[in-house]
Amino acid sequence: xxxxxxxxxxxxxxxxxxxxxxxxxxxxxxxxxxxxxxxxxxxxxxxxxxxxxxxxxxxxxxxxxxxxxxxxxxxxxxxxxxxxxxxxxxxxxxxxxxxxxxxxxxxxxxxxxxxxxxxxxxxxxxxxxxxxxxxxxxxxxxxxxxxxxxxxxxxxxx
Amino acid sequence: xxxxxxxxxxxxxxxxxxxxxxxxxxxxxxxxxxxxxxxxxxxxxxxxxxxxxxxxxxxxxxxxxxxxxxxxxxxxxxxxxxxxxxxxxxxxxxxxxxxxxxxxxxxxxxxxxxxxxxxxxxxxxxxxxxxxxxxxxxxxxxxxxxxxxxxxxxxxxxxxxxxxxxxxxxxxxxxxxxxxxxxxxxxxxxxxxxxxxxxxxxxxxxxxxxxxxxxxxxxxxxxxxxxxxxxxxxxxxxxxxxxxxxxxxxxxxxxxxxxxxxxxxxxxxxxxxxxxxxxxxxxxxxxxxxxxxxxxxxxxxxxxxxxxxxxxxxxxxxxxxxxxxxxxxxxxxxxxxxxxxxxxxxxxxxxxxxxxxxxxxxxxxxxxxxxxxxxxxxxxxxxxxxxxxxxxxxxxxxxxxxxxxxxxxxxxxxxxxxxxxxxxxxxxxxxxxxxxxxxxxxxxxxxxxxxxxxxxxxxxxxxxxxxxxxxxxxxxxxxxxxxxxxxxxx
Numbered sequence: 128x129x130x131x132x133x134x135x136x137x138x139x140x141x142x143x144x145x146x147x148x149x150x151x152x153x154x155x156x157x158x159x160x161x162x163x164x165x166x167x168x169x170x171x172x173x174x175x176x177x178x179x180x181x182x183x184x185x186x187x188x189x190x191x192x193x194x195x196x197x198x199x200x201x202x203x204x205x206x207x208x209x210x211x212x213x214x215x216x217x218x219x220x221x222x223x224x225x226x227x228x229x230x231x232x233x234x235x236x237x238x239x240x241x242x243x244x245x246x247x248x249x250x251x252x253x254x255x256x257x258x259x260x261x262x263x264x265x266x267x268x269x270x271x272x273x274x275x276x277x278x279x280x281x282x283x284x285x
Numbered sequence: 286x287x288x289x290x291x292x293x294x295x296x297x298x299x300x301x302x303x304x305x306x307x308x309x310x311x312x313x314x315x316x317x318x319x320x321x322x323x324x325x326x327x328x329x330x331x332x333x334x335x336x337x338x339x340x341x342x343x344x345x346x347x348x349x350x351x352x353x354x355x356x357x358x359x360x361x362x363x364x365x366x367x368x369x370x371x372x373x374x375x376x377x378x379x380x381x382x383x384x385x386x387x388x389x390x391x392x393x394x395x396x397x398x399x400x401x402x403x404x405x406x407x408x409x410x411x412x413x414x415x416x417x418x419x420x421x422x423x424x425x426x427x428x429x430x431x432x433x434x435x436x437x438x439x440x441x442x443x444x445x446x447x448x449x450x451x452x453x454x455x456x457x458x459x460x461x462x463x464x465x466x467x468x469x470x471x472x473x474x475x476x477x478x479x480x481x482x483x484x485x486x487x488x489x490x491x492x493x494x495x496x497x498x499x500x501x502x503x504x505x506x507x508x509x510x511x512x513x514x515x516x517x518x519x520x521x522x523x524x525x526x527x528x529x530x531x532x533x534x535x536x537x538x539x540x541x542x543x544x545x546x547x548x549x550x551x552x553x554x555x556x557x558x559x560x561x562x563x564x565x566x567x568x569x570x571x572x573x574x575x576x577x578x579x580x581x582x583x584x585x586x587x588x589x590x591x592x593x594x595x596x597x598x599x600x601x602x603x604x605x606x607x608x609x610x611x612x613x614x615x616x617x618x619x620x621x622x623x624x625x626x627x628x629x630x631x632x633x634x635x636x637x638x639x640x641x642x643x644x645x646x647x648x649x650x651x652x653x654x655x656x657x658x659x660x661x662x663x664x665x666x667x668x669x670x671x672x673x674x675x676x677x678x679x680x681x682x683x684x685x686x687x688x689x690x691x692x693x694x695x696x697x698x699x700x701x702x703x704x705x706x707x708x709x710x711x712x713x714x715x716x717x718x719x720x721x722x723x724x725x726x727x728x729x730x731x732x733x734x735x736x737x738x739x740x741x742x743x744x745x746x747x748x749x750x751x752x753x754x755x756x757x758x759x760x761x762x763x764x765x766x767x768x769x770x771x772x773x774x775x
Contacts (some may be wrong), residue, residue, distance in 0.1 A: 153649075164581045176646040235604070238628030245635045255600065258607035261631060265614050268638040275645040 139188060139266040146274045148183035155179075178203060180271060188267040196267075197258045198248025 156179055167251050182203050186195035239254045246257065608627055612618045615634045621627055 162647060173643075173647045173651040176650045177643055180642055180646055204292070227429050235624050235628060238625060238632065242628065242635070245632060245639070255603040255607055258604060258611060261611050261635065262607065262614055265631075265635060265638065268635070268642065272645065274639045275642065275649065277644055279648045279652060282649070284652075 139263065142270055142274055144276075145184060145187045145267075145270045148187040149153055149274055149278070152179040158165070159208060164171040178206075180275060184267050184271040187271075188263070193260060193263050194252060195246050195248045195264050202247065260279070 153176070156175055181199055185203075188196050228255060239257060242257060242261060243250055243252070246261050246262070252260060267271040356751060604624070608624060611631050612621075612627060615631055618630050621630055
């Protein structure tokens, strides 16, 4: 971000891409019958919307380029009992976990663990890779938050 | 093979060695080399190579004592240094002891010690062989390198096959606090790994004249041969790292760290050191890294050349790099320093973002159930045009088309905003809307108050909006046809 030459690529597409994906996902939700039924619990709807937000964010950010987005989509697909497409990642994850066990700096490991729990797909990453993913994840999250904020503002009753 | 390597080594005149040798003896912290061996045998606990990083005082004391003993022992014979034979013997002893110290792996002293420190022949083989047994792998006495003269001398002794040559040197004389201080200066050390361990800042400059004198310690001695067998892991880590990142911190005396990792970590070729030494005269910049398949890491001054420590350092540098990146991302993190605090900040920020998403989704859900209905096809058809900025307008336009009369009222409000780009957006929309509605678009799900979301498009670049407007106006008839098509798709 600050440097012109950043070997760590954390570019994130513009807001409109996020907006488009999010709106698409939301519209898909709309078409679902369960969503518009009044007896639907609010929490379920909220969860669905939240999931839609994350999934759309993962897609907008370049689904397969980033580990966290892949993991997100993977989890979402699993929940829907869809086919798992990223099998290749599992093997790499285990290898990474084996490698990761060798690294140990107690001070940063504690925080890194917390970060791993936060960032999707962070379990199999080394700390340096984890930081990259976190940076990209933060960018996408903030973008998504902006989009959602605008949407809410636009749709809220005057 | 190692023997011949060492044979080729030319050592600087012994007189220099004598001079440097005296330095340590005069140093306050006398390193008792004489005590070194017993000390080593007694005190050095079986620590692995990693330990050197956290070298304890104990190790340093061992090293110190060893050095001082070694120094003191030759002292009486210092006067003989000028002699050809006397110094040879002393040097042999030194090397032997040095080798012990510098060798973290412990098996260094196989063949390598055959080097001839002075121009004498392989007299060192014997003394070398003795140290190894005493040497316990711990020898992470890299801290020991405090003795400048000693280190210098060590540098001359290319016969030191000690692999894990920690380039760490205490800036001060003998081990001050055992902490490898990265003074950011790189010392030019001879390729001898063990010697490098002893290299101290002063040593570097002192060694310089000696190094070009001739060490052509080509490949590291025996241990290298041993290492060659085990190496295969030439880590393909980022090789650019050594070239790129450490450069700012390098002083002119870039020290080529030769790290041959027993465990197959990074490994530097001795010839690199040779090149560097060759270029030393005129080239203060980093010499080009030979295209080897190993990870060449440049050791910083005052830092260990142990393979593990190198790996650790590289890893830490990587993490530090990314921490800086994250620092830019997370607002308000400039004041926070230190990895732990930074990480906490980052974690808090990520958590807050996630909470925001959850909160907004809650809000959206409360809003959506009553009002937000999307023109699915409109959105879908816009997929093709998403790349162009105009897509947004089309999308918005189409969505607006499907707005109910409720939105129509809002349009007027929006149209009052003359200065903003929205106005331009609205005009096509406004024109479209009546026609759209007229064509029976009302059956499409309507976005009540979706015109308010036009404001959300303000977040997009204004230039885009302007261009969109132009497109929108020009494509008015297209919009209608498209909407018709979309109607059909429905």
